Amino acid sequence: MKASTETIKSAYKGSEKKLHSEAMAPQWMIYGTEKVMQYQLDKNLVLDPCILKEFPKPQPGHKYMLYAHVPFCNTLCTYCTFHRFLFKEYKAREYFVNLRKEMQMVHDLGYNFTSMYVGGGTTTILMDELIKTIELARKLFPSMGEVSCETDPQVMANPDIIYLKGLVDRMSVGVQSFDDNILKMIERDKFGTGEEVYENILKAKEIFPICNVDMIFGFRGQTDEIVCSDMEKVVALSPRQITTYPLMVTSQTKRSVKDSLASPPEVMAQQYRIILDTVAPHYNQLSSWAFGKANNEGFDEYVIDNDEYLGIGSGAFSFLGDSLYVNTFSLRRYNERISSGRDGVERKRTFSKHEILQYRLLLGLFAGRLSRKYFREVHNVRLDTALMKEVLALKLAGAIKENPEDKDQFIITDRGKLLGLVMMKDFYTAMDNVRAELRKPLKEEDM
Template structure:
């Protein structure tokens, strides 16, 4: 990385922090906002399944410890919420089910996916699982329903698996490889999630992870840089230690070089063959509707946040309402920047199409930002499109990581019900939060 690229990285990171701060103009809602579809717009449906049997130290996704009765009534509420949005006139062609562990109760998930297929024009469904829910006889139940299943592996190194408390829960490297080879070929796309840049991870450990993943030959491999936020940094330090050298850039280059025979779907996802289904629903659809506890919707420049607390969520659905309890506004420029990031993350932006969709003039509206990206050689323009360069791909990994880390802030505040009682969100934020720079936040996982 040269001096200008280093500068571009720091500048973009600071701009992202600023945008996230401004974006966090969150207003708590007295009554949920009714969602209304707009003519001619395509939306994606996101569904959240907030249950895991055990928790991993690096993970800040919204989740509760699994309990069968709790999960059954949650799925029932979810199906009621699906009916509510159907009655509001929404339709979708694409569904992303995220968690937690979405296959944790296969029977309930099956009923819920079947309902989605019945009510909407869904053509593709993507789900996430841990390695304990990918047995062939269970996956077979989802043939013709799930098109892409991503399975969290994180690493094939037994030392790392032990440190992140997954060795005993999900199996050794050898057991994981066996589970994956038996699961392959049942559903159209099987994706392996790996994490890189764990504190203390060596280049050899990374190369070994990549070699094993490649030998297994899943249709996709996704390599996330380790993301640390206020919610997870202490647990990460306790389980993995603290590293004094950051290998993220070097390791990212190694990954791209190692997987160069794969097609790069976006900055961190690689496919054996090009396909539209990947891990980043935000980069494939500008507007999405989130259902379930703790789900976000991004509609008409507003981020709507569903109730995190399962009782609140159940109560709102029983009242036959939408389950959102707060919203955040974004001004037009913030929306353009957000959509720009999510699209360039996938490698290419068609300028005319972008301008038409957002009713903007990209090159004028983001003149300074684009100039910086061009000067640092993060993007280049060709035939009315912007493309990300090798350096750009890394820069956009860093910015996407910043974006997700920023989202942890929202999760932190909304998970902790006590903070929100008798106070407004802005006060809670002011008291506790300096978004991306670490300030201790009390967080009790599992509630």
């Protein structure tokens, strides 16, 4: 499979700005979409035990992105589904040392990367270690372009954030809401009031070429008025990018979240309509839930523009060739394996060509950039033939329609954007369920 970010980006053109969103999908269609996604994900996301000495070698002509995971936080948010542990400095420093060792091992295999994404956890938990890690990445992989990183709003007020200038091209800040009651309910008031968070980002956003603000909708008690106010405030803040995630309830969080923090699912379509009508007139839509001031820049869903990526660190995912690899979720085993010169992979799943095409169709719908040209040039198939049932279903649902100005490019309707959001939410929820299952056996000595 030829992976070409340039081909993807040239084939995909950003969505047009609209003053008002089209009609959203009826509730039965949303539920039906979730049922189909659940069936496919239950069937396909089954990982087999796999102990590797090293990753497969890179393939000539393929382009790769590097993902690095930092699984530490000072406090653990109840709704968060990512792989993370309570911060202990001695453990975090040992981990960063091994993270850089794994990066060196990947380099020695012959990998080069076009970009890097540092996720967490709280990636800035030890600023000096993060700086060393990014500096090493830029040294080992001189052709690396954009480096993206995540942090919390409080870090944006730390004077030391200036030391990341020139190292991080895109900083993503998890705000979630500016409403003080919502922040208190989800235990994010520890980062300050909505007004304080707003001011912190306003002061620090000029440090990075791209500042992204993450917002979440679908919290219980988060009325349409609150969603509208949040969107108006983030637009006034004017970051380079805005990401508006729906709250994701997984097997890991459902007991603490579903009944206490999550809104009923039927509110999602209405709140999504508010987001489109409030944000889309001022930004280009990069995906179902991401917006940017330019339509050709990277964003949180790096899987859209990168067919293949390699993940380092505990709990990191890699997609290489036709296979998904998952590193151990045990800090102890991760440190032991990397220290002994082996990689951290403990799970693997190899996908069929049809399953990979279905996955790329999902990403194309979600991105609002579904291209026949991409499937033809990258996967060597005719989209309408290889995925005939899926394309027909999307047309009948009113999610996509032919573009009279470009036969290679489908038009994604607002209904299609909503269904893409639903499908991607279900996909990430399933991936979070995988994380939960792999974390379940961990003992105290593994953390």
